[in-house]
Amino acid sequence: MLIISCGNDRSKGVRLKLNLKIKIGKAEFKNPVFTASGTFGYGEEYADVFDISKLGAVITKGLTLKEREGNEGLRIHEVPCGLINRIGLQNVGVDDFIKEKTHFLKEQNAAVIANVAGFSENEFYSIIRKLEGQDIIKGYEINVSCPNVKKGGIEFSNDKTLFKNLLKTLRKETKKILIVKLSPSAGNIINFAGIAQDEGCNAVTVANTFKSAVIDTRKQKIKIRGGLSGPAVFPAVLNLVLEIKKAVKIPVIASGGIYNPDTAIQFLLAGATAVQIGTANFIDPMISISIIDGIKKYMQEQKINDINSIIGKVKI
Amino acid sequence: MKKILSTSRIIENRKITDDTFLMKFENRNPDKPLPGQFLNIKFKDHLDPFLRRPFAVFDFDRKTLSILYKVVGRTTSMLSQLQKNDLIEYLGFLGEPFDRDRTFNKLWVVAGGIGIGGLHLFIKNMKQNNDLELFIGFNTEEEADAFIRFLKPLHIRINAAVMDPKGKSKYFKGNIVKLLKKETKRCDTLFACGPELMLKSLYSDIIQKKRIPAYFSMDAIMACGIGSCMGCTIKIKEKGLTRFKRVCKEGPVFNADHIVWE
Numbered sequence: 017m018l019i020i021s022c023g024n025d026r027s028k029g030v031r032l033k034l035n036l037k038i039k040i041g042k043a044e045f046k047n048p049v050f051t052a053s054g055t056f057g058y059g060e061e062y063a064d065v066f067d068i069s070k071l072g073a074v075i076t077k078g079l080t081l082k083e084r085e086g087n088e089g090l091r092i093h094e095v096p097c098g099l100i101n102r103i104g105l106q107n108v109g110v111d112d113f114i115k116e117k118t119h120f121l122k123e124q125n126a127a128v129i130a131n132v133a134g135f136s137e138n139e140f141y142s143i144i145r146k147l148e149g150q151d152i153i154k155g156y157e158i159n160v161s162c163p164n165v166k167k168g169g170i171e172f173s174n175d176k177t178l179f180k181n182l183l184k185t186l187r188k189e190t191k192k193i194l195i196v197k198l199s200p201s202a203g204n205i206i207n208f209a210g211i212a213q214d215e216g217c218n219a220v221t222v223a224n225t226f227k228s229a230v231i232d233t234r235k236q237k238i239k240i241r242g243g244l245s246g247p248a249v250f251p252a253v254l255n256l257v258l259e260i261k262k263a264v265k266i267p268v269i270a271s272g273g274i275y276n277p278d279t280a281i282q283f284l285l286a287g288a289t290a291v292q293i294g295t296a297n298f299i300d301p302m303i304s305i306s307i308i309d310g311i312k313k314y315m316q317e318q319k320i321n322d323i324n325s326i327i328g329k330v331k332i
Numbered sequence: 333m334k335k336i337l338s339t340s341r342i343i344e345n346r347k348i349t350d351d352t353f354l355m356k357f358e359n360r361n362p363d364k365p366l367p368g369q370f371l372n373i374k375f376k377d378h379l380d381p382f383l384r385r386p387f388a389v390f391d392f393d394r395k396t397l398s399i400l401y402k403v404v405g406r407t408t409s410m411l412s413q414l415q416k417n418d419l420i421e422y423l424g425f426l427g428e429p430f431d432r433d434r435t436f437n438k439l440w441v442v443a444g445g446i447g448i449g450g451l452h453l454f455i456k457n458m459k460q461n462n463d464l465e466l467f468i469g470f471n472t473e474e475e476a477d478a479f480i481r482f483l484k485p486l487h488i489r490i491n492a493a494v495m496d497p498k499g500k501s502k503y504f505k506g507n508i509v510k511l512l513k514k515e516t517k518r519c520d521t522l523f524a525c526g527p528e529l530m531l532k533s534l535y536s537d538i539i540q541k542k543r544i545p546a547y548f549s550m551d552a553i554m555a556c557g558i559g560s561c562m563g564c565t566i567k568i569k570e571k572g573l574t575r576f577k578r579v580c581k582e583g584p585v586f587n588a589d590h591i592v593w594e
């Protein structure tokens with residue numbers, strides 16, 4: 017599958033020599049535009065749309081130890097400028113991911129971060145052990161924030177001791193970069209970011225989806241409960257990035273509501289070292305490329321040659 | 333097959349019945365769409381409605397594509413307001429098509445009203461080499477009249493059922509499954525597209541009882557339309573296992589015997 021875009025305006029023309037490279041821990045990424053877990057599959061579908069090696073990184077769908085079928089019933093529901101999902105981590109499982117997906121990602125020359133979704137400390141540990149030997153994986157994004165499974169993951173975002181012990185165990189297990197994806201719906205997110213820093217994590221992702229619900233007024237019943245994403249959450253996540261950036265020194269990766277270059281640039285200015293494109297992929301499959309181009313255009317206009325010089329320029 | 337993301341100019345947006353429209357717009361795909369495939373459509377530069385919406389390719393030629401759509405909500409109502417030269421964005425062609433490489437002695441195609449949108453291209457492809465009959469269900473007599481006039485260029489045998497005819501009607505009174513139940517002949521294979529309830533009763537009352545091989549084009553709320561979000565899944569039995577399959581990627585066409593009806 018190849019997608020050709022017709023009639024869209026994508027900026028070209030390089031005047032300043034630009035540096036878009038960023039670093040998280042020891043890992044270098046060619047630019048700060050990543051694709052968010054669960055919105056980009058394992059890269060296959062979009063590899064037909066554009067050259068995915070152009071992305072800073074592809075973050076995989078949340079991987080569990082065993083394959084998961086996901087939730088029954090309605091899984092997605094549109095709200096004004098947003099999407100509520102309750103997929104329930106349908107994924108191929110870590111073994112099939114290694115067997116069937118890594119080869120393709122390698123061929124595509126993609127930079128890959130594995131999103132790891134365990135239901136217990138032991139599961140997180142076992143998944144990472146299996147992935148350690150895969151050169152293609154640059155690091156792990158630990159998903160302790162999925163609101164769509166009955167138990168597991170998100171419990172770690174509500175319990176500081178569980179959270180701390182988990183990160184301690186995982187840190188010992190890997191020298192690759194370790195990123196923790198925080199939940200915006202759990203207690204005090206700033207404290208959790210602090211714990212992540214203390215336990216040697218290389219970055220925090222701010223944030224997963226917001227717990228949300230919709231009621232069907234005719235049936236007088238819950239229509240859907242799940243995680244809210246999309247442009248509707250952008251200003252709330254931007255504020256979280258500003259607050260967390262003030263509290264911790266480790267890099268913040270922003271995820272929530274980006275839908276154009278401007279929203280991505282706002283996150284960078286607020287202190288995000290990298291940004292993740294999520295729900296917007298569904299609206300425009302080429303959006304990540306438009307955003308990389310838009311960031312370049314902004315740098316040209318603002319006469320900025322190094323992206324790192326604008327990261328965190330705006331503070332609270 | 334190449335998938336194209338295109339901003340296309342509307343050539344025509346014609347009313348077929350009170351709430352059904354045929355929209356023609358520029359075709360930018362070098363390949364031909366296969367019967368059963370669909371487009372994921374949105375308005376140019378709009379964030380509201382937020383998600384794209386799937387519509388079957390109704391027909392095509394080298395320069396144009398068309399969809400036949402029924403106004404049921406916000407997107408379809410906004411689509412119906414668009415005029416010649418307005419722009420829409422489509423992503424396509426998506427999904428796996430109907431099996432059109434075999435010939436059948438007797439082929440039945442069953443549409444629940446607007447379900448004809450997903451079957452029209454298939455009928456056009458198959459009518460030459462197959463003994464093909466269309467069964468189609470409507471709510472009102474006016475709707476049936478308008479559709480039958482509209483489908484005349486297909487030159488096929490059409491059996492229509494109307495749920496709610498006024499007085500003495502030229503159409504069969506009742507739903508399409510009831511009409512098919514009375515049919516004494518049988519077919520080799522049946523292809524259908526329509527509301528889930530219709531497909532469900534078509535399956536339990538006809539397909540299962542008469543053991544007719546059948547393929548259904550299924551509906552689902554979609555987000556990405558290309559297989560990456562896992563939002564559009566339905567339950568499919570496969571090699572003794574039940575799994576969630578994506579309507580946008582493994583579907584929309586499924587073997588009716590494999591579908592798990594809730």
Ligand SMILES: Cc1cc2nc3c(=O)[nH]c(=O)nc-3n(C[C@H](O)[C@H](O)[C@H](O)COP(=O)(O)OP(=O)(O)OC[C@H]3O[C@@H](n4cnc5c(N)ncnc54)[C@H](O)[C@@H]3O)c2cc1C
Binds near residue numbers: 381386552
């Ligand atoms: C593969 C595929 C092909 C399709 N082809 C056609 C076609 O050729 N012509 C046509 O008229 N329609 C077709 N549809 C259905 C069409 O996508 C929906 O009618 C449309 O998305 C409704 O959008 P709306 O914003 O107008 O309605 P909304 O305001 O979103 O919803 C109105 C009502 O329709 C329901 N609904 C919305 N989307 C869907 C959906 N995808 N499936 C089932 N119910 C839905 C909602 O739950 C609600 O009850 C197809 C669907 C699929 C999955």
Ligand SMILES: Cc1cc2nc3c(=O)[nH]c(=O)nc-3n(C[C@H](O)[C@H](O)[C@H](O)COP(=O)(O)O)c2cc1C
Binds near residue numbers: 077245246
């Ligand atoms: C359909 C869907 C599936 C998702 N699956 C995952 C997942 O498996 N793991 C995860 O950490 N986040 C998952 N997310 C959350 C996204 O990665 C992202 O953090 C969130 O959607 C907010 O960003 P956005 O507003 O740009 O989409 C999912 C989101 C959506 C919409």
Ligand code: FES
Binds near residue numbers: 565
């Ligand atoms: S709509 Fe996203 S997987 Fe089908």
